[in-house]
Amino acid sequence: MTLAPPHGLHDGFANDVARLCSDLLRIDSTNAGDETGPGERQAAEYVAEALDQAGVAAILTEPRPRRTSVLARVAGQNPHLPPLLVHGHLDTVPAEPRDWTRHPLSGDLHHGHLWGRGAVDMKGTVAMVLSLVRAWARTGRRPRRDLVLAFLADEEATGEYGSRHVVTTHREHFDGVEEAISESGGFSITTRPRHAETDARVYPIAVGERGTAWMRLTARGTAGHGSGPAQDNAVAELVHALSRLTTHRWPTAVPPAVSTLLDALDRILGIRIDRTRLEDEAARLGRLGELFDCTVRSTTNPTVLQAGHKVNVIPSHARAEVDGRFLPGAQATFLETVDRLLGPKVTREFINCEEAVAADHDGPAFAAMADALRGQDPHAHPVPFIQSGGTDAKAFAKIGISTYGFAPLLLDPHLHYFGMFHGVDERVPLTGLDFGVRVLHRFLTTY
Secondary structure, X not given: OOOOOOOXXXXXXXXXXXXXXXXXXXXOOEOXXXXXXXXXXXXXXXXXXHHHHOOOOEEEEEEEOOEEXXXXXEOOOOOOOOOEEEEXXXXXXXXXXXXXXXXXXXXXEEOOXXXXXXXXXXXXXXXXXXXXXXXXXXXXOOOOOOEEEEEEOOOOOOOOOOHHHHHHHOHXXXXXXXEEEEOOOOXXXXXXXXXXXOXXXXXXXXXXXXXXXEEEEEEEOOOEEOOOOOOOOHXXXXXXXXXXXXXXXXXXOOOHHHHXXXXXXXXXXXXXOOOOOHHHHHHHHOOOHHHOOOOOOOEEEEEEEEEOOOOOEEOOXXXXXXXXXXXXXXXXXXXXXHHHHHOOOEEEEEEXXXXXXXXXXXXXXXXXXXXXXXXXXXXXXXEEEEEOOOOOHHHHHOXXXXXXXXXXXXXXXXXXXXXXXXXXXXXXXXXXXXXXXXXXXXXXXXX
């Protein structure tokens, strides 16, 4: 795909970010978690060309054929400040076209939204960053500090061919970096405070994420005829263990960032959130409740189940995969509880295990992001939150880099942001992308 050269854009970025995002959405970079997909090579080459047109040299790196990441650097005004990492991923999860209103690889602009898999997660953000870098090249502007750019493969799996690869093979690219920004934060949630006559917009900025424990469970038993007595049945053992896992009531705990979030929501909404009934309060608050409902407890969700091959044969083993997430500092207790619930006849092994990560929600970086949001939206209320899922932030944390989730978007009040992630009819408003570029410009030229 050939990229059209940049051109003047009045006083905004909308034309360029729309073209970049639409083009990226039309590139299939599906990551099914195995080696069957097309890889990220085509998307990486597109990104490298967009950077080259802005005079920014890019390096393509791939540990496996077509599993490609892009590394680059943009010089800032003050070389004495620590560089800031901006990282995003080029891969997407699979999408079934028959379930979508518009094809997930269409990149269509329809009713003011760009449609396609990755519009929110996270090709839209990649397009915002590219658009900003290209606008700086046209106008002669620069960020305040050096920007280290990393557009990565394999985030939708373990990051083995993306973030984990670059932090080891290209460690020198990140020398001096202490902080980073990436996906899943800075989006708007419109709400009406109690007794208020006008709406307010809450902008959650991610300052951490729960730990990840993807586990493969195995139950072993005695193979036999399906008509025999029900004893030592691996399938039954595994099903009972999964039932214990899914019905377990994980205790509630409130990390400091979540406590700050709850205090902020109290103030913004003019209410008092009951800290003793957070599950009920999350349901009552709807989309605002989604900001804390999964980050005050650990979770275990079975996602894959495999056993047997014939109805009248009892198999000798059964397997399942479980997506486990645990709160900061709770890994040891979490795993002890999992083992107790599984029982002696079910063993576990890790598919992926990574500790929870956190960034400073009281520091100057968070304050600068909040200021950038308020500078573009006078009704903005920035708040910290912890992500329930995981990102490439975990790989960068291992080399001492703290990541904030800051991919700013102004959303239609009816668009469910979290519902777009891995969901059907993923789309992003064009005006939201333009807003995001302006916020990023303000943040990156002042912080």
